[in-house]
Amino acid sequence: MKLKKLTALAMTTAMCAATVFGCGSSEDGSKETTTGSGASEENPIKAEIKVWSPQEDQTSGWIQQECENFSKAHPEWDITFTYEVCGEGDAKTNVVADVEAAGDVYFFANDQLTTLLNAEAIAKFGGTVVDDIKATNSETLVNSVTIDGNIYGIPFTANTWFLYYDKSVYSEDDVKSLDTMLEKGVVAFPVTNTWYTASLYAAAGATFSGAAGNDESAGTELGDKAAKVTDYIIDLYANANFRDLEAPDAIKGFADGTVAACMGGTWNYEDVKAALGDNIGIAQLPAINIDGTDCVLKSFAGSKCIGVNPRTEYPEIATALAKYLAGKDAQQSHYEMRNIIPCNTELLEVDVIKSDALVKAQGDTIANTSIVQPLDSKFNDNYWDAAGAIIAEIKAGTCTKDNSAEKTQAFEDACNGNN
Numbered sequence: 001m002k003l004k005k006l007t008a009l010a011m012t013t014a015m016c017a018a019t020v021f022g023c024g025s026s027e028d029g030s031k032e033t034t035t036g037s038g039a040s041e042e043n044p045i046k047a048e049i050k051v052w053s054p055q056e057d058q059t060s061g062w063i064q065q066e067c068e069n070f071s072k073a074h075p076e077w078d079i080t081f082t083y084e085v086c087g088e089g090d091a092k093t094n095v096v097a098d099v100e101a102a103g104d105v106y107f108f109a110n111d112q113l114t115t116l117l118n119a120e121a122i123a124k125f126g127g128t129v130v131d132d133i134k135a136t137n138s139e140t141l142v143n144s145v146t147i148d149g150n151i152y153g154i155p156f157t158a159n160t161w162f163l164y165y166d167k168s169v170y171s172e173d174d175v176k177s178l179d180t181m182l183e184k185g186v187v188a189f190p191v192t193n194t195w196y197t198a199s200l201y202a203a204a205g206a207t208f209s210g211a212a213g214n215d216e217s218a219g220t221e222l223g224d225k226a227a228k229v230t231d232y233i234i235d236l237y238a239n240a241n242f243r244d245l246e247a248p249d250a251i252k253g254f255a256d257g258t259v260a261a262c263m264g265g266t267w268n269y270e271d272v273k274a275a276l277g278d279n280i281g282i283a284q285l286p287a288i289n290i291d292g293t294d295c296v297l298k299s300f301a302g303s304k305c306i307g308v309n310p311r312t313e314y315p316e317i318a319t320a321l322a323k324y325l326a327g328k329d330a331q332q333s334h335y336e337m338r339n340i341i342p343c344n345t346e347l348l349e350v351d352v353i354k355s356d357a358l359v360k361a362q363g364d365t366i367a368n369t370s371i372v373q374p375l376d377s378k379f380n381d382n383y384w385d386a387a388g389a390i391i392a393e394i395k396a397g398t399c400t401k402d403n404s405a406e407k408t409q410a411f412e413d414a415c416n417g418n419n
Helices: 008-015 055-059 062-073 088-097 110-118 127-136 139-144 178-184 194-203 226-238 247-256 266-279 315-325 328-338 357-368 377-396 404-415
Strands: 023-025 031-033 045-053 077-085 105-109 154-159 162-166 261-264 280-283 287-290 293-296 299-308 370-372
Touching (some): 045 088, 055 062, 062 077, 105 110, 127 315, 139 357, 139 370, 178 287, 247 266, 266 357, 377 404
Parallel strands (some): 299 370
Antiparallel strands (some): 154 299, 287 293
């Protein structure tokens, strides 16, 4: 299924729905919201803004606090906020179900962007908003919200996974190599989960939708060493110190000493900390040895973002609010109140944040051991099932070292829709 693109006319109609707001032209000729509505503190515009955000942001009071701060910073707008619960992972379902009734501003995970775009349920940013996004985020995160050169979300945190380990079992040198770790203790690695599977092939040079993860025409290229990676996975399942476990189950092993390391994300931190206490270790991904060469695992990286509903009655206010909620000050309070790791590049250099081991591990992973998770339809329509199929064959014993080259080629063909 080819990506359905929003036309300039559709975006102009959506973004200029409220005639009290002007629309200016961006460099590419598309329309965007601009300031200059004529509102003032003496003559404020009354607006009702609906915000869709995760439950945790509402029960903690973070979203209410930041919206109030935004309102104080803009006396030219008399805003009444309403808050409804919609987690980042539910946006593509809930927003698309009824775009008209959805939040003016909503939180979403970047891997849902294609679905939102196909449904004409997300607005394109332009002008100074885009300039600010590019100036305050890493290239990886900018790419995570970019389709066909256009930006549709403002990142407020990265979304990837890394390594948790027991420091009483492993040294900092040990965790640079998965093979060394497997010699010293039990490692939980959910290879069956295809979000994690790709890291093994990417380590040996596989690319998904091109080197930057944004070229649908490039498809999936597993590379010359791909069959050797398949052989490595076969050996993993034969290793007595390997466990194909998701983080929640692996963490139970931390508590009773049956697991010494696992793969997980920031969302697992509190549970890992509770299980390991002072022995908690966190690091970027280790290397694996493929055909005599150490190859660093590469996790899929994305972002959690804030988007604007193109059918909002108040595009100027909604755009400004989205930018504020994903801005430096809001990210700092998000970190302080909910331990949501910031992605603002300036904020990441603040000593108290920079010294946080969790922040460092995620930052190192994004910078050194990750690739952008593709957003295009070709990848999403094919990769997940194809990766699941080859892992299922390895586990069933129908993919062996005798036929791994053939099975790996079939995997690549399936990723490209050639089956």
